[in-house]
Amino acid sequence: MTIFNQIIEAQELLGKNREQARSPEEKELLHLAIDALWFIWRNGQSYEFESYRKEVKSTAPEGVIASFSTRGEAEAWLAAQPAPPDLALVLIADEYHVVLSSRDRSRRSLVPDPELEYHIEEMTKDGLPPAVAAFNTRDEANAWFNNQAEPPTQTIIQIGGEHYLAVYYRNINHRAMFPFSIVERLHARRKRREQKGSGE
Known part of the structure; x- marks a missing residue:
């Protein structure tokens, strides 16, 4: 149908x-x-x-509508949008950001978003999942990833012994690799909140 x-x-x-x-x-x-x-x-x-x-x-990370190398590029793109996509996700230097805009479109901003940290935390709640490929360097991993015509939406790999999530955003034809270690930022924020809550 x-x-x-x-x-x-x-x-x-x-x-x-x-x-x-x-x-x-x-x-x-x-x-x-x-x-x-x-x-x-x-x-x-x-x-x-x-x-x-x-x-x-799918079990892939949340999708994005655009990817930018720098924050400056992302801000220029957002300023040029006649109708900014409120609450959409974009990547800036392969880090998730959410687009926020006021109803009258006079205020627009890009705010870091922990989507991927939560995604990796969920993936690792029962331990590290197995990697499908291992590489010594990031360059080797990039060459492998870029040589795939239609890669899966997400693949777990190892680079230098560390787990990475290789993600293919089909809608914008963008490939990104995220170290599993980014979940430590989420843990650090939770710890700071707990310490603040306990008055330390």
Whole structure:
């Protein structure tokens, strides 16, 4: 079944449930869901929505809409957006940032986001997962990763004995490698909060 047929069937189901809704609030929420599907359809984003749903079902890290080498590049891009993508994720020097913008679009900012730290923490909650490949240097790993025409969304590798997550962002054709050690930043923040909470 195509994404277009799925959207139509979902709207029909939501419409039936809306007719049987018990309260005005419930009716409005169902109407909101119907409108959201129309928004996707009418703005030509059905295929993007289909890709998003596949991504959500996978165990890969959260997707991003753009990648930049420097913060300056990212800020120039954000300033040039007539309608900034509020709450979307981007990579700056392969670090996650969330785009924040006010409704009137007068204020825009890029804030570091711990998405990947949480993702790696979840992956390692039962110990280190096995690596599919091992390399002595980052250059060797980059050569291996870049020579793959269609790499998996995520692959666990080792570089110099350390675990890395190699991620392929298909929508922007970007490859990035994240050391598992970044989860230590998350642990350090939690420890600081605990110490602050205990008054130390």
